[in-house]
Structures are given as C-alpha cells and as structure tokens.
Amino acid sequence: MPPQKRIAFNEILKQDDGLLATHISRRESVTIDEAKRKIQSFVTDIKDSLATEKSFSFDKVGNFVLNEENSLVFEPDRKNNFYSESFGFDSLFPRQIAKEKYTYSQTFEEDDDELLVHKSSYSSTAVRKSTGWTYALYSIPILLLSTGLFVVLFSGPKSSNETAKSSFNPLDYIPKKEEVVQKVSVKTPTAETDIIKPNFDNQPVATTELKTLPVQPTTSVIETAPKKVESKKEIEKPAVTPVVEAATATINTAEKRxxxxxxxxxxxxxxxxxxxxxxxxxxxxxxxxxxxxxxxxxxxxxxxxxxxxxxxxxxxxxxxxxxxxxxx
Structure with a gap:
C-alpha cells in the first residue's frame, strides 16, 4: 500500500481560529462576517441532518454518524488519498482466486493391463494387500529374540556356589572364561650385615660372630641368630646457648641534659x-x-x-x- 493521508475529526476543538472564514472570504470575495454566517448556516444543516437521519455524508471526505451513546463519530473515506506524494499509485486490494476442479478418470482395455493416463488426470498405482504370511515372517525373528532374552535374564545361577544377580545387561549372564594364574612366591634369604656405630674415642668395637642354625628339611624358613653389636654410648653434650648481655651505658647527666x-x-x-x-x-x-x-x-x-x-x-x-x- 502507498503512503496515505486521511482527514481526522477532533470533537474537543471548538474555538474558531478564523482560517476557514478567511479562505471563504478570499475565495468568494466576501467579508469575514459574511463568511462566518455561511459557516454557521452549514453547521446548522449538519446538526439537523444528524438529528433526523443520524448521519451526514461529505463527498470523498467521510461520514458523520451518531452512535448509541449519541456521540458524534467521524468515519473517513478510505478510497481517497490526500497525500500528494502518493499521486499515481494505485491501492492494492486482495483478490480471491477460484480453485480449479480436477476429475480423475482411469480407462482399462480388456487385453492390455497398462494404465492409460488422460489429460487433466493423475495416475495412481494399485497397492497390494499384505497377506498373513508376510506378518508371520516379520514376527518370527522378534519372537526368537525375545524368547532368548527371557531365558538369559531369568535363568538361575550357573552353579550352586554362585549367587544370583540382577542386571539389565544380557552380556553379564554369558559365562566368561576364567584364567587361573599360579602365584609364585619367592623367598629371598636375608643378607647378613654388620651394623657399625661410630667410635668417638678411637677404641675397638666389640663384635660377636653370627651363628647360622642348620636348615631343617621340613621347613623353608631360614632362621638366623640375632646379632649383637656392642658399642660405647655416645656422650651427649648439652647445647650451649649464647647469652646476650644487654649493653648498659652510663650517661653523664651533669654535662648532657x-x-x-x-x-x-x-x-x-x-x-x-x-x-x-x-x-x-x-x-x-x-x-x-x-x-x-x-x-x-x-x-x-x-x-x-x-x-x-x-x-x-x-x-x-x-x-x-x-x-x-x-x-x-
């Protein structure tokens, strides 16, 4: 739609600004008072028409109508466009489009089973009905699969020693191959070492020889006699903490005040x-x-x-x- 300009009516504006009287006076070459009398006469005619017919029409402008509340309502004419810049443009109005009717026809010959397609007609293919065997073939794999899952899920434990467990994963019920790995325990004999403590007085440390007991044939544990090392105890010296003596100064108050x-x-x-x-x-x-x-x-x-x-x-x-x- 092109830009439009229409005339509006404001009932609140009642003060005369003199523009219409001046225009009539110049157009018809009359005085201002004469133009005002013409305007007053025109307004009186409009009020009389509204009182009798409830409406008054302005050609190519609009209509004045009294509503149920006896209020004045102005309805502008939408066919006329007062916007000068839109001159030459036509208004667009929607137009209904009639739907075309189609007829469907099929012709068949006795000797030929081909489908003949005529003008303004549509072809259609026949749909074969599914037989009972088709549904049976589709349902057999589903029944087998559901039966297998039922047997796997609700079967008892594999052995009496195992407890039954519930799981929605069917792979948990498949027996798994268990590999038994023999654990080899190797016992390493403890090495005999001598513990030597520092000798601060440069004296010989008294040591005792270790005696190894004979290994019994029935056991594989090596028993060793405890080893005693005698050493002179270390003499702990008490830590000497430095004592900081506070510096005391004597001030000669006689000279320095x-x-x-x-x-x-x-x-x-x-x-x-x-x-x-x-x-x-x-x-x-x-x-x-x-x-x-x-x-x-x-x-x-x-x-x-x-x-x-x-x-x-x-x-x-x-x-x-x-x-x-x-x-x-």
Missing part, C-alpha cells in the same frame, strides 16, 4: 636492629634498661637547641622523629 631517644623496645632483636641503623647513619647509640624495656638513645645534647638540631638530623636520616627527653 637532653637525650635523643629513637625508640623503646621489649625485644632485644629490635634493639640491635635499631642500633645498627643508627651506627650506619653516624650516630653513637646507647641502651638504657628501664625494667623489662630497653630505651635506645641515639645521641645526647647539652642544650635544647642542640637537641632540636640532632632531632631534625635523626628525622632526615632515619625517617622517624625521635623523642627529646630531659635527663634528671
């Missing part, structure tokens, strides 16, 4: 790590024991200004700001 404290630790390992870092950066650290804690003093100062300078130096080199404590 301020202490630059880098940190206070309970672990001796942390104290040693901090001491090594301070020594690498040019400090002379000292450790002061305060109960279980160890106070690491990076440097000493006689005045607060000197202590502040050492604190700034400590912060730049170590990366952490120390504490300045006044000595008692």
């Amino acid at each position: 301020y202490l630059i404290v880098s940190g206070v630790f309970k672990s001796l390992e942390n104290v040693e790590k901090l001491q090594s870092i301070l020594i690498k950066n040019g400090f002379t650290p000292k450790v002061i024991k305060v109960g279980e804690l160890s106070k690491v003093v990076a440097a000493e100062a006689g005045s607060y200004a000197e202590a502040t300078q050492l604190s700034e130096k400590h912060t730049k080199l170590i990366g952490e700001k120390p504490a300045i404590i006044k000595a008692n």
Whole structure:
C-alpha cells in the first residue's frame, strides 16, 4: 500500500481560529462576517441532518454518524488519498482466486493391463494387500529374540556356589572364561650385615660372630641368630646457648641534659636492629634498661637547641622523629 493521508475529526476543538472564514472570504470575495454566517448556516444543516437521519455524508471526505451513546463519530473515506506524494499509485486490494476442479478418470482395455493416463488426470498405482504370511515372517525373528532374552535374564545361577544377580545387561549372564594364574612366591634369604656405630674415642668395637642354625628339611624358613653389636654410648653434650648481655651505658647527666631517644623496645632483636641503623647513619647509640624495656638513645645534647638540631638530623636520616627527653 502507498503512503496515505486521511482527514481526522477532533470533537474537543471548538474555538474558531478564523482560517476557514478567511479562505471563504478570499475565495468568494466576501467579508469575514459574511463568511462566518455561511459557516454557521452549514453547521446548522449538519446538526439537523444528524438529528433526523443520524448521519451526514461529505463527498470523498467521510461520514458523520451518531452512535448509541449519541456521540458524534467521524468515519473517513478510505478510497481517497490526500497525500500528494502518493499521486499515481494505485491501492492494492486482495483478490480471491477460484480453485480449479480436477476429475480423475482411469480407462482399462480388456487385453492390455497398462494404465492409460488422460489429460487433466493423475495416475495412481494399485497397492497390494499384505497377506498373513508376510506378518508371520516379520514376527518370527522378534519372537526368537525375545524368547532368548527371557531365558538369559531369568535363568538361575550357573552353579550352586554362585549367587544370583540382577542386571539389565544380557552380556553379564554369558559365562566368561576364567584364567587361573599360579602365584609364585619367592623367598629371598636375608643378607647378613654388620651394623657399625661410630667410635668417638678411637677404641675397638666389640663384635660377636653370627651363628647360622642348620636348615631343617621340613621347613623353608631360614632362621638366623640375632646379632649383637656392642658399642660405647655416645656422650651427649648439652647445647650451649649464647647469652646476650644487654649493653648498659652510663650517661653523664651533669654535662648532657637532653637525650635523643629513637625508640623503646621489649625485644632485644629490635634493639640491635635499631642500633645498627643508627651506627650506619653516624650516630653513637646507647641502651638504657628501664625494667623489662630497653630505651635506645641515639645521641645526647647539652642544650635544647642542640637537641632540636640532632632531632631534625635523626628525622632526615632515619625517617622517624625521635623523642627529646630531659635527663634528671
């Protein structure tokens, strides 16, 4: 279908915009008031027609109809297309196609059994009916197969010693060939070895000779007398654990009044790590024991200004700001 444009009606729009009156005034060369009177007269005629006939028709536009609720309904004319760009295109309408009727005819001659095919006719072949023997031939293999499966599945165990087992696999009931493999057990005689323990005092180790008992003819087990090896017991020496003595430093509080404290630790390992870092950066650290804690003093100062300078130096080199404590 080509693009279409139809006229619609909106009952809500009741305000006069003056376009129709202006068009009539220019077309018929009348005043605006005269054009409005013509429009009012035309509307009155439409209302009278709707009141009497319930409908009013506009040629090639559409129809006004009053429905059951007495409301005005506009039905546009679908045969006319007001879309100017679709000019020249025809609307497509479906068309019913009549079905052709065919007749089937077959002619046979008395002497010839050939099937004659005429024009506008279709050939058909005769279907032979299946006899009872055909069904019997097809059913015999199925019966044999089902009987064999029934016998295999529901037969008893192969021997009295075997227990019956249920399985949907018919191959499980087929007797399998069992191969008996004789297990050969080989006993290897144990080799006689001497166990020698280290002699720390360079003394000869007392050993005893092994006596082998005679092999009895009735048994195949070789019995050997236990071998005893005497050796001097190893003297275990107690492990000596190094004792780390905490470094105690005496600080002359009479001359140095301020202490630059880098940190206070309970672990001796942390104290040693901090001491090594301070020594690498040019400090002379000292450790002061305060109960279980160890106070690491990076440097000493006689005045607060000197202590502040050492604190700034400590912060730049170590990366952490120390504490300045006044000595008692």
